[in-house]
Amino acid sequence: MSQAALRQPPATEATNDAIVEVRGVSKIYGDVEALRNIELSFARGKLTTLLGPSGCGKTTLLKIIAGLVPATSGEIRVNDRVVTGPGPERAFVFQDFALMPWATVMRNVGFGLELRGVREAERKRVAQHYIDQVGLSGFENKYPHELSGGMKQRVGIARAFAVDADVLLMDEPFSAVDEQNRRKFQEDLLKLVEIEKKTFLFVTHSIEEAVYVSDRIVLLSPRPGRVSQIIDPKIDRTATPDEIRRDPGYLDTVENIWDGLRHYAE
Amino acid sequence: MRIGNFRIPMMASLLVWLVVWEIVGRLDLIFLIPPVTEIAQAGLRLVQTGSWQNASLITLRSFAVGMALAIAVGVPLGICMGLFKTVDRLMGMWVNMFVSAPLSALVPVLMILFGLGETTVVVTVFLFAVWIIVLDARAGVMQVPRSLFEMGRSYGASGWTLFSKIVLFAALPEILAGIRLGLIRGVKGVVIGQILVSVIGYGELFELFSRNFEMASFWALTIILFAAAMLLSALIEHFEHRIDYYAGARA
Ligand SMILES: Nc1ncnc2c1ncn2[C@@H]1O[C@H](COP(=O)(O)OP(=O)(O)OP(=O)(O)O)[C@@H](O)[C@H]1O
Ligand SMILES: [Mg+2]
Numbered sequence: 384m385s386q387a388a389l390r391q392p393p394a395t396e397a398t399n400d401a402i403v404e405v406r407g408v409s410k411i412y413g414d415v416e417a418l419r420n421i422e423l424s425f426a427r428g429k430l431t432t433l434l435g436p437s438g439c440g441k442t443t444l445l446k447i448i449a450g451l452v453p454a455t456s457g458e459i460r461v462n463d464r465v466v467t468g469p470g471p472e473r474a475f476v477f478q479d480f481a482l483m484p485w486a487t488v489m490r491n492v493g494f495g496l497e498l499r500g501v502r503e504a505e506r507k508r509v510a511q512h513y514i515d516q517v518g519l520s521g522f523e524n525k526y527p528h529e530l531s532g533g534m535k536q537r538v539g540i541a542r543a544f545a546v547d548a549d550v551l552l553m554d555e556p557f558s559a560v561d562e563q564n565r566r567k568f569q570e571d572l573l574k575l576v577e578i579e580k581k582t583f584l585f586v587t588h589s590i591e592e593a594v595y596v597s598d599r600i601v602l603l604s605p606r607p608g609r610v611s612q613i614i615d616p617k618i619d620r621t622a623t624p625d626e627i628r629r630d631p632g633y634l635d636t637v638e639n640i641w642d643g644l645r646h647y648a649e
Numbered sequence: 650m651r652i653g654n655f656r657i658p659m660m661a662s663l664l665v666w667l668v669v670w671e672i673v674g675r676l677d678l679i680f681l682i683p684p685v686t687e688i689a690q691a692g693l694r695l696v697q698t699g700s701w702q703n704a705s706l707i708t709l710r711s712f713a714v715g716m717a718l719a720i721a722v723g724v725p726l727g728i729c730m731g732l733f734k735t736v737d738r739l740m741g742m743w744v745n746m747f748v749s750a751p752l753s754a755l756v757p758v759l760m761i762l763f764g765l766g767e768t769t770v771v772v773t774v775f776l777f778a779v780w781i782i783v784l785d786a787r788a789g790v791m792q793v794p795r796s797l798f799e800m801g802r803s804y805g806a807s808g809w810t811l812f813s814k815i816v817l818f819a820a821l822p823e824i825l826a827g828i829r830l831g832l833i834r835g836v837k838g839v840v841i842g843q844i845l846v847s848v849i850g851y852g853e854l855f856e857l858f859s860r861n862f863e864m865a866s867f868w869a870l871t872i873i874l875f876a877a878a879m880l881l882s883a884l885i886e887h888f889e890h891r892i893d894y895y896a897g898a899r900a
Binding site for chain 2: 449475478483485497498
């Protein structure tokens with residue numbers, strides 16, 4: 384299938400503990416083959432990262448799982464049910480935030496609940512909780528254009544949390560955030576993962592980011608995207624962020640992935 | 650504008666031109682140009698006549714009805730063109746042709762179709778205004794970011810909810826800009842329509858004044874019309890500034 388070492392997760396783990404299963408998914412856009420026969424399962428309560436070169440189909444796979452884009456063949460199962468479209472157990476965080484410019488932070492965060500017909504008082508209570516949680520207290524009545532890129536994405540993340548989905552699908556959520564804020568974001572994300580006990584599917588370009596935040600990393604090959612390697616970075620999350628970034632295990636894993644990707648670069 | 654310590658009011662240049670006009674008028678060089686003072690008197694007399702008030706009412710009514718129709722047809726049509734490829738392909742050719750066509754040339758045909766009356770003027774206003782409204786509404790829907798659609802869908806919206814809660818608001822700045830341009834074109838429509846039909850409203854008065862060489866009344870009416878058009882344009886601009894905040898918020 385590919386030149387890189389292939390390590391499938393143990394079969395038991397895949398059947399018992401998987402919340403999202405991708406079975407033989409392929410996607411062809413016109414004459415572009417974006418994904419070829421993807422077989423993956425995502426463990427409940429874990430943060431799994433999709434990593435791969437630009438154009439290898441990471442966004443496509445995430446949108447197929449979200450039910451926003453139909454697969455050409457194969458199927459997705461979430462909580463053992465076949466996905467035919469978007470559903471309340473999945474929430475999406477968009478690379479370009481996808482906030483409504485005419486709505487305040489409060490309304491944007493509560494928008495998923497509004498669409499579900501939740502009453503205003505309850506909506507506001509929940510939205511306020513997650514606005515506080517992502518550190519935007521005091522910005523409830525601001526409009527998106529009054530916020531920085533990083534703050535906009537916090538709104539996007541709060542909106543996804545507010546609907547209380549089991550699976551959070553995040554497509555390069557930090558790519559529009561500058562380097563310093565990015566680190567803060569990664570640390571905040573880890574805290575939220577800790578508190579919220581949800582399953583995260585995360586897409587990124589950055590190897591360091593992937594190793595830092597993930598329980599598991601799925602390496603995709605260049606187009607047509609295939610699973611080329613699965614890596615479980617064993618990182619002690621109790622250490623401080625700086626300790627983690629200097630940890631030999633962390634640095635080795637980063638190096639390993641570089642090696643795995645190297646032959647694609649040639 | 651300032652000269653030394655003396656601040657010259659904005660209207661100064663207008664005053665200069667009025668004085669020049671007055672002098673030319675007094676010199677009796679061209680009978681087409683009566684003195685300004687005479688025009689002002691004619692204007693004061695004019696607005697008190699029943700025929701002027703009646704004409705104004707008819708003009709306003711034709712304009713309002715024509716614009717209401719143009720908005721009621723143009724906005725939904727433009728939105729449908731933006732949303733559905735089939736509608737866009739079906740209508741795109743016509744809209745693009747009419748938006749830049751010299752529509753005045755069509756008025757005589759309209760007169761044959763709708764007679765020498767208010768209907769023709771209403772249709773003229775409609776035809777002048779509707780195309781730009783369609784095009785702008787279409788553009789507004791087309792520029793709605795794909796991710797906003799996906800956001801709505803991923804949180805459970807579809808069909809009417811997706812449209813009324815997201816697409817409509819996202820397209821609103823362009824829709825309103827189209828209506829503003831449509832209103833300005835509609836003013837041209839009502840004037841051209843009435844002048845060509847020339848038996849109702851201001852068209853009838855213009856016809857009457859020029860036939861009887863009542864140049865003072867003729868100019869008074871023209872000035873009233875210009876002033877009304879400028880006032881309307883200023884009013885819309887004021888309204889647009891108020892939504893500017895929102896439109897600019899998109900960037
Ligand atoms: N709607 C579409 N129509 C046609 N081709 C598409 C469409 N969306 C994606 N593609 C193509 O499919 C391939 C995979 O795209 P995708 O956006 O999933 O890649 P990606 O891994 O997310 O890339 P990036 O890292 O640049 O975000 C690309 O070659 C892209 O050009
Ligand atoms: Mg992508």
